[in-house]
Amino acid sequence: MRPLVAHIDLDALRHNYRLACRCAPQSRSVAVIKADAYGHGALACARALEADVPAFAVACIEEALSLREGGIQAPIVLLEGIFDADELALVDEHRLWISVHSAWQVEALLSYSPRQPIPVWLKVDSGMHRLGFSPEQVASVWQRLVDAPQVTALHLMSHFASADAQDPSVFNQQMRVLQGLADELKAPLCLANSPATLAWPVAHGDWNRPGVMLYGSDPLEVANDVTRQLRPVMSLRSKIIALRELDTGEQVGYGGRWKAPRPSKIAVVAAGYGDGYDRHAVDGTPVLVNGQRCPIAGKVSMDMLTVDVTDVPEAAIGSEVVLWGAASNGAVLPVDEVARYCATISYTLLTGVLPRAPRRYHGANV
Ligand SMILES: Cc1ncc(COP(=O)(O)O)c(C=O)c1O
Structure with a gap:
């Protein structure tokens, strides 16, 4: 799945x-x-x-x-x-x-x-x-x-x-x-x-x-x-599905917006604007990989986005990636912070998550 x-x-x-x-x-x-x-x-x-x-x-x-x-x-x-x-x-x-x-x-x-x-x-x-x-x-x-x-x-x-x-x-x-x-x-x-x-x-x-x-x-x-x-209610989580080693100067994604400033490790994450993740996210927009902050590198695609994980050596295929909300290790990435990187507000990010991202409920009455 x-x-x-x-x-x-x-x-x-x-x-x-x-x-x-x-x-x-x-x-x-x-x-x-x-x-x-x-x-x-x-x-x-x-x-x-x-x-x-x-x-x-x-x-x-x-x-x-x-x-x-x-x-x-x-x-x-x-x-x-x-x-x-x-x-x-x-x-x-x-x-x-x-x-x-x-x-x-x-x-x-x-x-x-x-x-x-x-x-x-x-x-x-x-x-x-x-x-x-x-x-x-x-x-x-x-x-x-x-x-x-x-x-x-x-x-x-x-x-x-x-x-x-x-x-x-x-x-x-x-x-x-x-x-x-x-x-x-x-x-x-x-x-x-x-x-x-x-x-x-x-x-x-x-x-x-x-x-x-x-x-x-x-x-x-x-x-x-x-x-x-306040505690985050929605945690939008995915995983790394592929990894790339890039040389200095190599580019990532549509239009080659991000170019590696050093030898870099790029993670491909299963989440994109076809899920409601904002395509306006700039390079540097944070995500949490295994609970550690890492920057988005390159334009968001329909089904995927790319993250610079050079500083997270343990990042591997299957590692947890939090787009906003709480990570399994308790670290939190506020949706308000992600919204600022996308020049928008939390309201549009939260209401914009499409049915393709299934909701899974935890806690009260479930
Ligand atoms: C009439 C009205 N009342 C209350 C609210 C809730 O506002 P907020 O989400 O900023 O608390 C809204 C939200 O748009 C609204 O339109």
Whole structure:
């Protein structure tokens, strides 16, 4: 069998979720498991967390229904609400919660007669200018929803554009808008994503919505004492399948991007962009070979990548190679670090791992 496997540590997931809760003891934290739990497998992650979490959050009804089909009973909120008025029947049948970000969604909801009132998170555009009602529109929409028999457990919800940044100016501006609305309407809030959960207690509301931190990625520009306790959930591991001895000046891979600066030993690893490993990885992007850091040498191919193992004499065919996450010997290569070498963020690497890399689950409930 091809040796590439995405190992998913469900105990680490539960540890990270509990850390998020400890950061915000006055809030309830939904576990954000959209996009197949950021590539980790939504159903397995939901099963591992269900005993601890008061609710899950997904992007759309398809994601919610597959959780219900898998037996998940906990409340599930649709972060983008309905995409079509017809979905309300399913929302009602499956006891889903919805966010409402647009006028047409309000009209659809108020024209529908659910069997039981639907919990609603009213989305405010507090400055990100993506989804939500403008602050000036919120009070009138809020009042209509408060008065509507279709609606229960109404909250104000918003999303931060820069909660991860050290410069607090954008965050503070959004927070001023939201605090003003919360005071005026006496509205309970749901605001904090992972960086706000970790770094901005002022944003902790009735509910928080941590996502990426649950998977062990540190969303802050500068790590702190809490983020250093996060544990990687996905460890993307493969093996060396071939070795090459090169003379000084010989080149490796497509376009010959890497040229040996000295007599070198190159390992070929079974992992490539056809598995979701980022083709933008530059020479020097780290991997762990037998737990030791080694640099990628040459462009990533579809099924393989090449690594300079000159300084790891014991590297051999079959040696373990960790693309990110934890090695068998306990060494860790943070996905955030790999992302920086690929000029991207951990979110794209984690959600980008393709089904060709099978997930293997360890820990809680498996
Ligand atoms: C509306 C909303 N809430 C919460 C989250 C979770 O954010 P994070 O993964 O940064 O914690 C996201 C993620 O994109 C989101 O779109």
